[in-house]
Amino acid sequence: MSAANTMLTARTTRATKSSRPNGQSARAVPHLAPAERARLGLAARAALPPRAQAELVLPSDRPDPVALLEEQARSLVPELVPVRHGRMTMSPFAFFRGNALGMATDLGAAPVSGLGVQLCGDAHLSNFGVFASPERRLLFDLNDFDETIAGPWEWDVKRLAASLTVAGRGNGFSRKERRTCVLETVRRYRDASADFGTMRTLDVWYARADVDEVEQTLRNKLSSSRRKTIDQSLLKAHGSGSLKAVTKLAEITDDGVRIKADPPLIVPIADLLPDPGREELETAIRGLMNLYRRSLPNERRILLDQFEFADMAWKVIGVGSVGTRCWIVLLRGRDDGDPLFLQVKEAGPSVLRSKVPTVLRRRSAHRNEGERVVVGQGLTQAASDIFLGWQRVEGIDGQTRDFYVRQLRDMKGAVVEKMDPRGMTMHGRLCGWTLARAHAVSGDRIALTTYLNSDDAFPEAMVEYAEAYADQNERDYQVFLDAIKSGRLEAESGL
Template sequence: MTPAAFSTGRVQVNKTIAELRRLGKGAREQVSFEQLGAYHPVDRDSNLLMDRIRQLLLPELLPERTQRMGASTFSFFRGTAELMEADLREQLNTPITTFICGDAHIGNFGFYASPERRLLFDLNDFDEAGINPWEWDLKRLLVSVLLAGEANGFKEKKLRQLLPLVAESYRKSNKQMFEQTTLARFYPLNEVDRLLKASALDNDNSQLLTTIINRANKRDSEQVVRKFTTLDVRGNLCFRENAPRTMHVDDDVTSHIATYFAAYRQSLRPDVNLLLSQYHITDIVRHSVGVGSFGSRCYLVLLTSIDGSHLVLQVKEALPTRQVGSQAETEITVALEQTEGQRIVDCQKILQSASDPFLGYFAGQQQSFYVRQFRDMKESIDLTQLDWDQFQSYANTCAWTLAIAHCQSPTAAEIRGYIGSGKHFDENLAAFAWAYAEQVKTDYATFKDYRLA
């Protein structure tokens, strides 16, 4: 469903916030908190669903992808959004749909620069984004907090106390957003210092934040050039290879990059398009990243300006969501993918408080792609390095941020009415996370027996 289709759906713009909240409160009669917090196992073959996704990826990268996913239960969870999506679709869900990230685990939040060069914190992965029940994002976040916390060796008692607090952070953020005007909700600007104060991050973590901010401020295209490039035998600047992760390849994208770059520019604002007219393409390399997206077609494009400075763009294949890709007999062609890049870009612009001005898309001969600036003041948290106080503060901040993103949709006031002001909601969502984490562990054990034996 596109943003335009959403605006003409069940919720009309002439309903007031009070009316929407009443609709949300009424939804509790259809789906109670207890029902929302219950997990009912689904009869499905986890390896079959994963194999259907693997068929969409580059075969030569699958061994490393399997190794990355096998590192821990949390890593496996990160790489198998299709399993939780399939399970969530079979649960009793609220009738409230909104724009969601679709993969809002704790590792998919991070720091990046706004167009005004301010350091922001927000969601940073939108490959699974679309319109679905709002609680899917919160459930995935809570399960990820539990699995990441267990991977860090935190005690069960502490995690059982934390999960309801994370749900509470989401609930309170949603409440605060509706104490503001519509325009104020549209312009949240998740600046790091403001956001962390709002979500009650302890001052004890100031040193961690200072380190992150200092590292982020050093990450720009010139830093990328120093780290990822070298000179070839003719003295020309080119990307350094590190096979199989980083390789010069001959495929549709690399062979037609000039044509695709021109098409991508047409998806941008006129001022950014004009800016890019001052750059020419110097090199392109296939460069795979992440866990869940590792194995898809990803590239780095090195651009050189008329003044000799550089800009590095990341091109990522815009696969259909895991919901589509995990279906039997799915053949991914440009006819199916042609709007996927636009879907991801549109959803990112809706859900983020501010987005990369270089965010755009184009369609290749057989695949669709989206484009963004690579590593520009971007920094992510190494969850394994967090102590307990830092971890719980970070988890609460992610939940607070998620609610801000959801409040960009017109149905967000229904969420406000549904969740209310009590802790009963928090406790039931936490209960779901504990139950579903057991499902993930079962799937992980099956995966290890099947793939890593």
């Protein structure tokens, strides 16, 4: 691929150990008394009553959804744009997942409460799931942070509520069933926020949804068939570590362990470049990995140093992420049976960056988009990957590009959108608790609790908002399909 060839001339810039720019002193943080923080929540509630958030407010000059996709495509790998569009054609929910920029544009047109948090930025239901903590326990948590940024807390909740309704429609749920799903999800967010509002600061930070405890709760409430589905999901998560990745993605050759080719989704560097060029690229890759190493804490650097480079491949991932520059790097520890797969993924600006009201924008503590993702993930996720880091590269396609690095598979598993109403409601409640925890860590949890109160004003508002946005999503999806049919957009299906 053309982007891979440009790696040959890539120049790297040094990643420094501190996320604070040189000479910048620590920022003084105001500490208000609980009563003062509660008054902030009451003031926000008066300025924008929770019930008012039911209205779907769209920009007066709302751009054509196809034009937004064309705008995004200009920063993506051209060969992969049709694959991205093909995956988005699968359903209104697949389109919703890939159209984060479209919803960000719409969210930016509506009034906000004025209470800020570190947003996940793309909190749809498929971006929650099961993964392993550094202690090797399975946790339920958020697992995608490409769009993370400081902004209004309600944007995450609206994205989650709308995703439940869009997915519910796709699964044939009745309006009453969709209402129950969204209502219970947002109520759980509200109630969990209230709990976090009374907790000590460190207790909030350490709170997490341990899957062993979650599993027992679900078992007591679900039918035997649903319990079987949960068991299968957990088994899949337990079996999706590095050894599983090697079985699926790699093979032993005369030259040692190497990544299997599966073009155009996985293309090893051996298939991208001839031998002389490959050697030069591998040298550049080792340089990049060394710079990434500098973004890790000292003890993690020592751990990483026990692995050596074995192979690298171009990989297509996700739906909305298709077209971003993404590589997988295979490292070898003691021998070929001691693997580590890392994912090196491009980090562009968050789709929400220009939409966040000025009053809620934080002075940036990061100097590149890869670091933004890493810092945002650390703030919103209960336990992050021990190999999470970043790097900046100059010279790719003549541009400077940012990347973040993490383990490709680390006992990850997600519950897909194909669920029955009861299963999706249970999943939604877990998502609601998880999102509340993420917001409580980075925002004013007392002000937020006061804003939400204990009534159903906000949950009911989200039911109405989600239905209205699902209607809009279906209209945009049809415009998207028409653009493909007319030839305006190119789509490649089946990949």
